[in-house]
Amino acid sequence: MVCSVSICAGEIFELKAELNSDKKEKKKEAVKKVIASMTVGKDVSALFPDVVNCMQTDNLELKKLVYLYLMNYAKSQPDMAIMAVNTFVKDCEDANPLIRALAVRTMGCIRVDKITEYLCEPLRKCLKDEDPYVRKTAAVCVAKLHDINAQLVEDQGFLDTLKDLISDSNPMVVANAVAALSEIAESHPNSNLLDLNPQSINKLLTALNECTEWGQIFILDCLANYTPRDDRESQSICERVTPRLSHANSAVVLSAVKVLMKFMEMLPKDLDYYSTLLKKLAPPLVTLLSAEPELQYVALRNINLIVQKRPEILKHEMKVFFVKYNDPIYVKLEKLDIMIRLASQANIAQVLAELKEYATEVDVDFVRKAVRAIGRCAIKVEQSAERCVSTLLDLIQTKVNYVVQEAIVVIKDIFRKYPNKYESVIATLCENLDSLDEPEARAAMIWIVGEYAERIDNADELLESFLEGFHDESTQVQLQLLTAIVKLFLKKPTETQELVQQVLSLATQDSDNPDLRDRGYIYWRLLSTDPVAAKEVVLAEKPLISEETDLIEPTLLEELICHIGTLASVYHKPPSAFVEGSRGVMHKRLPARTGSGESTESPDVGAAGGSAPEAAPSIIPSQGDLLGDLLNLDMAPPTTSGPPPPSTGMQMGGMDLLGGGLDSLVGISHSVDPYAATPGQPVNPFWRRSDGILCLQVWLPAMKAKGLEISGTFARRAGVIQMELILTNKAMSVMTDFAIQFNRNSFGLAPAGPLQVLTPLGPNQTIEVSLPLSTVGPVMKMDPLNNLQVAVKNNIDVFYFSCQYPISMLFVEDGKMERQVFLATWKDIPNDNESQFQIKDCHLNSDVSTT
Secondary structure: OOOOEOOOHHHHHHHHHHHOOOOHHHHHHHHHHHHHHHHOOEOOHHHHHHHHHOOOOOOHHHHHHHHHHHHHHOOOOHHHHHHHHHHHHHHOOOOOHHHHHHHHHHHHHOOOHHHHHHHHHHHHHHHOOOOHHHHHHHHHHHHHHHHHOHHHHHHOOHHHHHHHHOOOOOHHHHHHHHHHHHHHHHHOOOOOOOOOOHHHHHHHHHHHOOOOHHHHHHHHHHHOOOOOOOHHHHHHHHHHHHHHHHOOOHHHHHHHHHHHHHHHHHOOOOOHHHHHHHHHHHHHHHHHOOOOHHHHHHHHHHHHHHHHHOHHHOOOOHHHHOOOOOOOHHHHHHHHHHHHHHOOOOOHHHHHHHHHHHOOOOOHHHHHHHHHHHHHHHHHOHHHHHHHHHHHHHHHHOOOHHHHHHHHHHHHHHHHHOOOOOHHHHHHHHHOHHHOOOHHHHHHHHHHHHHOHHHOOOHHHHHHHHHOOHHHOOHHHHHHHHHHHHHHHHHOOOOOHHHHHHHHHHHHOOOOOHHHHHHHHHHHHHHHHOHHHHHHHHOOOOOOOOHHHHOOOHHHHHHHHOOOOOHHHHHOOOHHHOOOOOOOOOOOOOOOOOOOOOOOOOOOOOOOOOOOOOOOOOOOOOHHHHHHHHHOOOOOOOOOOOOOOOOOOOOHHHOOOOOOHHHHHOOOOOOOOOOOOOOOOOOOOOOEOOOOOEOOEEEEOHHHOOOEEEEEEEEEEOOEEEEEEEEEEOOOOOEOOOEEEEOOEOOOOEEOOOOOOOOOEOOOOEEEEEEEEEOOOOEOOOOOOOEEEEEEEOOOOEEEEEEEOOHHHHOOOOOOOOHHHHHHHHHHOOHHHOOOOOOOOOOOOHHHHHO
């Protein structure tokens, strides 16, 4: 904000006299003085009438200076600004195109309603001016006018004129028209201002080769919002955009990468051009890393997203991400992260050698990250785990305090990933027990001692040493110590009874921390009431951890890929997370793959000699539309011949975003059933308790659903069929955005409402859900008749299982039927569905038969 500084009356008087001088040079120098005073914050608004009078000149430099003054003071003095309107209108018809463009641009920048009213007619003329410079300036002016008065722009038909300019012969006019329409479209996310079609796309691609670098960015960003009709059109656009990868401007390169990353989704992976495109994407990304550090950082943040989506692009470029001695810390950390993402069995040796070198640097933060990176390598590349552990032990031998502590933290994670494999290093870790002073390292060491207490002879002594300063420890260490001592007690009850009583007393009676106290009471009650149950709970098998936990959630990653080259790709957050104001933010997503040549990600379907094409795996849509899209899928079974049956449900946006229903999503035919029951599952799953209530069954084991376990049963209450579900998260990440859908089935069972999971399901949490069912869904005969195929979606993936419901659930409580209704229903049964049998040697009269 510029502070207003007063200017003396004498100076004002002198400037006034010079502004009204007959000499042009003196007048120009006076205006320059006014602008100089205005620039340093002096209030020269008293000279408004005198400066406006200087507009009547042929001197372009003087006119620019006066216009600059007007833009600054028109808002504070709107009544006086009206004095300049006639000159603006006159300048818009000047013979010099520069003056015409200058006049219309200045009028667009003066945010005064009274002037806006006079702007419409000159703007309309300038939009159709014979000079392209005037037209391109007028195009941007429409966006500015729309920001001031959107209704006026729509009423005057300027939006239609802007759309016509996309077909202009001058590439810069096209670029500015696209920029203006994109700007306007951002404030109206649901409008279809940029109604792109193959013809307009062709015009944009033609203009792309001839306009300036910033014009190219506008056009490329516009192309990124287009969804091609098929893979051929997608390939054609990619071929014409690819030359932009060699542009000197890094913003053009990133915009081109964004377009190619999006359109590659529609290309079959077995296409030769697909592999060629992957190779062409690597060099420009590598070149971006030779720029100054700030640009390197932006490039690295974008590369981080690209590597998560398509690591094959840069899998042979590991060396360019090796850290240089003079890299700033923010560049070093980003490079380190990307190195881990690109680590594989082929390059792990050189990556580990590099990381070991980094661990001897002087920058403490960087050294810590390097040590953690070694642990991540061990978790990601199983074949390298032993070498990583050996490297970590070498680092521990250096006795550098912070290196030792970080190494112990990552070794704990390695133990979680590979249980009972590297326990031989525990002795080395215990030697460094006294040097640990950071809470995370102390907690990790305590966890290791508690987890492998049966293999450590003096485990009780080690844990007792921590217990001496229990109240001085952080909450993280206290909680870990409590759990470790309880584990030790369950493994060696006779030797550690006094120790466990001591820690339970400290946690429950002497602690003010509610988390610690609650956990202590739970352990105390478990141990005192049912030691066997306590052992099952505390010593239960833990889920394995994976390196994938730090990856960006898939739907968010797809949205960020669509925002490459913007702030969203640097923050790694969607625009809605940091863009404030009234403007709506459009959620973007990658297009569904349309190619039929997928052979690497789908299981084989046809028999030998069969030529039926496989359905490609489709991209899960963005978070905002997942529920609607999933609930509108056409879930018809695949057929071996003929066209697929028409969908009974309305498709979102005119297409099935998961591509061909549930069966084609995983590329299977009826010979491979995604809903197949778990081996060993009984044929009749309806186990009843003695009181007749159906017992829960595990329908979807956690190992088949990335940690999500689904158990359930069926019930009928107050005339409504209920599907009782218990969802358990046995993974390490939070699960959200649940939705459910049934395949067509014998009795038309379908969810009567959405799956009500209102809160995120955290790790090791369980939630009970009751889903009401209706019988108005699409019908298809199943085998067995009561088989139900179910799809459940969450933020991680879509999962499939099958279950069987008891036929009794379909029976109404009052089974009476009117005689006429019964007869009419009986007659409606087709003859093909009727079977007749003759019963012989049955000596009964009609009365007896009735009873």
